[in-house]
Amino acid sequence: MDFLGKARKDLDEIDDRLVELLEKRFKVVGSIVEWKKARGIPIENKSREEIVKARYLSADLPKGYSDKFFGNLFDGKKGRICRGINRWST
Numbered sequence: 001m002d003f004l005g006k007a008r009k010d011l012d013e014i015d016d017r018l019v020e021l022l023e024k025r026f027k028v029v030g031s032i033v034e035w036k037k038a039r040g041i042p043i044e045n046k047s048r049e050e051i052v053k054a055r056y057l058s059a060d061l062p063k064g065y066s067d068k069f070f071g072n073l074f075d076g077k078k079g080r081i082c083r084g085i086n087r088w089s090t
Contacts, residue, residue, distance in 0.1 A: 056070035
């Protein structure tokens with residue numbers, strides 16, 4: 001296999017693992033949402049989100065990538081994730 005073919009295969013494998021990890025993350029988020037709902041606890045926790053965001057943003061990624069990618073986990077996508085949480089609930 002040539003360099004480009006190998007590199008693309010490597011990227012495909014990494015992407016598959018990223019999707020798998022995101023699905024696992026969403027399942028955990030779903031279980032937290034269900035736990036909070038059952039106890040009447042607000043689902044949104046801005047202070048926790050800021051702690052997690054700060055951890056992500058300190059990752060050693062090229063500037064601009066980490067803030068855009070990880071920011072989407074919390075910002076505009078969050079509502080859709082929470083609305084669709086039953087898909088990932090266990």
